[in-house]
Amino acid sequence: MNQDNLQLQVKSLPDKPGVYLFKNKDNKIIYVGKAKSLKKRVSSYFMKSEIDKKTNEIKRLSVKIETISTLTETEALVLENNLIKLHKPKLNIRLRDDKTYPYLYISINEEYPRIEIIRNRYDKKGLYFGPFTDIKSLKLVLRKVLSIFPIASCRKDIVSTRFDRPCLYYQMKSCTAPCVGKIDKNTYYENVQKIIKFFEGKFNELIEELKVEMDNAAENLDYEIAALTRDKIIALEKIMQKQTVYSNDIKAEYDIIGFAKKENVSIIQILSMREGRIIDHNHFILDIPLDFEDTEILCSFIKIHYSQSSFMPSKVLIPFEIQDRMIINNWLREKRKMEGVNEVIIEPQNEEHNNLLNLAKENAEVKLESFLKAEEIKYQKNKTTLEELKQVLKLSKMPFRIEGYDISTIQGSNSVASCIVFENSRPKKSSYRKFIIKTVDGQDDFASMKEVIRRRFTGKLASKDPLPDLILIDGGLGQVNSAKSVLDEINLNIPLIGLAKVLEEIYFPGNSNSIILDERSEGLKLLQNIRDEAHRFAISFHRKKRSKNMLELSLEKIPGLGPKKIKNLLDHFDTIDEIKNASIEKLIKCEGINRKVALEIYNFYKNSKI
Numbered sequence: 103m104n105q106d107n108l109q110l111q112v113k114s115l116p117d118k119p120g121v122y123l124f125k126n127k128d129n130k131i132i133y134v135g136k137a138k139s140l141k142k143r144v145s146s147y148f149m150k151s152e153i154d155k156k157t158n159e160i161k162r163l164s165v166k167i168e169t170i171s172t173l174t175e176t177e178a179l180v181l182e183n184n185l186i187k188l189h190k191p192k193l194n195i196r197l198r199d200d201k202t203y204p205y206l207y208i209s210i211n212e213e214y215p216r217i218e219i220i221r222n223r224y225d226k227k228g229l230y231f232g233p234f235t236d237i238k239s240l241k242l243v244l245r246k247v248l249s250i251f252p253i254a255s256c257r258k259d260i261v262s263t264r265f266d267r268p269c270l271y272y273q274m275k276s277c278t279a280p281c282v283g284k285i286d287k288n289t290y291y292e293n294v295q296k297i298i299k300f301f302e303g304k305f306n307e308l309i310e311e312l313k314v315e316m317d318n319a320a321e322n323l324d325y326e327i328a329a330l331t332r333d334k335i336i337a338l339e340k341i342m343q344k345q346t347v348y349s350n351d352i353k354a355e356y357d358i359i360g361f362a363k364k365e366n367v368s369i370i371q372i373l374s375m376r377e378g379r380i381i382d383h384n385h386f387i388l389d390i391p392l393d394f395e396d397t398e399i400l401c402s403f404i405k406i407h408y409s410q411s412s413f414m415p416s417k418v419l420i421p422f423e424i425q426d427r428m429i430i431n432n433w434l435r436e437k438r439k440m441e442g443v444n445e446v447i448i449e450p451q452n453e454e455h456n457n458l459l460n461l462a463k464e465n466a467e468v469k470l471e472s473f474l475k476a477e478e479i480k481y482q483k484n485k486t487t488l489e490e491l492k493q494v495l496k497l498s499k500m501p502f503r504i505e506g507y508d509i510s511t512i513q514g515s516n517s518v519a520s521c522i523v524f525e526n527s528r529p530k531k532s533s534y535r536k537f538i539i540k541t542v543d544g545q546d547d548f549a550s551m552k553e554v555i556r557r558r559f560t561g562k563l564a565s566k567d568p569l570p571d572l573i574l575i576d577g578g579l580g581q582v583n584s585a586k587s588v589l590d591e592i593n594l595n596i597p598l599i600g601l602a603k604v605l606e607e608i609y610f611p612g613n614s615n616s617i618i619l620d621e622r623s624e625g626l627k628l629l630q631n632i633r634d635e636a637h638r639f640a641i642s643f644h645r646k647k648r649s650k651n652m653l654e655l656s657l658e659k660i661p662g663l664g665p666k667k668i669k670n671l672l673d674h675f676d677t678i679d680e681i682k683n684a685s686i687e688k689l690i691k692c693e694g695i696n697r698k699v700a701l702e703i704y705n706f707y708k709n710s711k712i
Contacts, residue, residue, distance in 0.1 A: 136179055179426070206218075268281070305341075357375070423449065519640060666694065
């Protein structure tokens with residue numbers, strides 16, 4: 103019946119380019135694809151001929167198809183990539199832990215652009231380089247570059263009319279303190295442009311510019327500036343000396359892609375060549391949920407990776423043909439704004455290309471072997487740890503999913519609780535939960551724990567989240583008994599323990615005799631990690647709630663701010679510090695805040711110690 107319904111939906115699809123989304127019975131998107139013709143592409147999933155495992159799995163899990171039409175196939179490609187990034191469908195290829203990859207961000211749309219390392223590519227508008235996989239190397243390079251071309255690297259709102267004392271970065275000579283007017287706007291912007299050229303790999307062009315500046319300064323008898331510029335040239339040349347020359351073509355600007363795959367894991371190695379030198383290398387791990395072909399995997403990676411970076415090389419050298427090559431080339435040409443260039447994605451055309459691809463492939467294969475070995479070690483360690491807990495806690499099965507709980511309060515005010523989840527010994531942050539205590543007056547940890555356990559295992563949360571194999575309470579016998587009384591009340595038989603901090607004693611419901619594991623026990627270390635993570639999560643939520651309440655009270659003291667405008671401010675800004683440090687221009691972007699009220703807010707926090 104399900105297949106009949108899907109095929110009926112297919113018949114009504116338009117013969118236009120666009121994106122199609124397969125959804126499961128829970129209305130969750132499980133697969134996103136793009137098509138030149140939505141009708142023809144989606145119909146192909148239901149043809150009688152031999153079907154691969156991927157198609158079978160999509161058909162088996164899907165109960166609904168949705169489509170979004172676009173004007174062109176290029177628009178469909180961009181939309182497909184954005185939807186995959188947003189929804190993370192389980193049957194699409196995706197980067198493993200892609201949220202953790204850092205980017206180098208330059209806020210070029212600001213009056214005084216800043217540079218910083220950030221984790222979320224979609225936080226702010228500006229220029230991005232990356233993603234990078236080696237955060238230590240990125241920080242080291244950034245520190246060196248700022249010593250040559252100092253610009254702001256803090257998150258301070260730089261306003262040219264604000265004159266305070268310069269911060270430590272200025273004393274360290276890694277910033278020119280535009281926030282206190284130590285540098286004029288034009289000179290500052292020149293430093294920004296030089297940093298951009300550096301991270302684009304245009305070393306030779308940058309050094310030639312500096313040599314001209316040095317010669318001009320010398321001709322004008324400004325020997326101090328000439329000497330300073332000479333030192334910058336020397337510093338840049340030292341950085342360049344560490345890069346190996348692989349091509350005699352000084353205009354060679356390639357990303358060279360190496361590919362390796364084993365089972366359901368693939369590693370893509372990117373060697374970045376600029377001006378004939380390999381200036382950077384990064385590897386990316388992709389989870390392969392189904393039996394995707396190599397060409398599909400590489401195609402998906404290219405779409406994911408180059409949608410996230412502001413900078414595009416003139417050529418991307420790939421080891422084999424990929425799907426949608428023509429449409430991807432059109433997209434990348436538009437992204438790079440290149441005219442008169444037929445192809446960005448190219449296969450090897452000479453012996454030099456083959457050598458570069460072999461080098462990238464060797465790197466990818468080495469990284470893959472190292473990754474698989476590390477995963478096997480982790481798996482065996484996790485298995486041993488969970489088997490130990492099963493034995494010492496006398497569980498009927500291994501505790502694959504463990505939920506940890508903690509209460510945080512100060513004398514009964516702003517009481518909150520946390521629920522954190524570990525699956526297979528690792529945090530599953532998408533399943534973390536926060537609770538504001540609603541039914542308990544004053545400080546009563548036992549009653550608060552009862553409320554949290556009842557809310558977790560009844561109502562919407564009970565149906566949304568799977569039951570844990572073990573519940574861990576941060577506390578002793580009293581907290582454990584409180585939680586157990588609720589489980590008994592709702593007829594749930596879930597193993598439950600408490601871990602007290604002082605002696606690391608493990609308590610069981612209704613039993614005053616605790617057990618203490620060897621401090622070297624991997625099982626104990628896992629329980630401690632879960633207990634401490636639950637405590638950290640509860641404390642951070644409590645502090646945020648308390649600070650928000652304090653901020654709300656302080657906002658009430660500002661003339662012109664009523665309850666509605668205060669709510670708008672709290673909704674508009676992500677953090678408390680953003681409101682305190684916001685410029686007048688940023689404040690008036692909030693609904694209901696005019697320039698007069700913005701000035702009141704700005705002056706209030708500038709002159710107060712709140």
